[in-house]
Amino acid sequence: MAEATNYEIRIEIETAYLADQSDAEAGRFVFSYTITITNVGNVAAQLISRHWLITDADGSVQEVRGLGVVGHQPLLQPGEHFQYSSGSALATPVGTMKGSYQMVAEDGTQFEVPIPEFMLSMPRTLH
Secondary structure, eight states: OHHHHHSOEEEEEEEEEOGGGOBGGGTBEEEEEEEEEEEOSSSOEEEEEEEEEEEETTOOEEEEEEESBTTBOOEEOTTOEEEEEEEEEESSSEEEEEEEEEEEETTSOEEEEEEEEEEEEOTTSOO
8 A cells, every 4th residue: 555655646737728829710729738747655756758648529639649748857756746838739629638647756666647638628618
């Protein structure tokens, strides 16, 4: 049971629709998201890579993999957090994102942190 608390990362997500970068008539809907990654475990851990599944309302899926996030591979000591903002463009006014971060703890343990699915939605499109 103690092992579960060693490698524990909390993910918090905020989203926004970027009307000034979107063009509804051209089918381009742009969203920003800000993610806060907090190490709530007992062992320092570094974010190595990310994996995203971005799905629009038509069911089209974009898969994104890459090292780090926004050019960083943050090392988080217990209690520390890292916050970053990024964005995504969809062909529909509503979509979802979900994924995972691949982490390595200072003791060499590799683990995956799920990123819970979250909604991207142009204002006044969902009730």
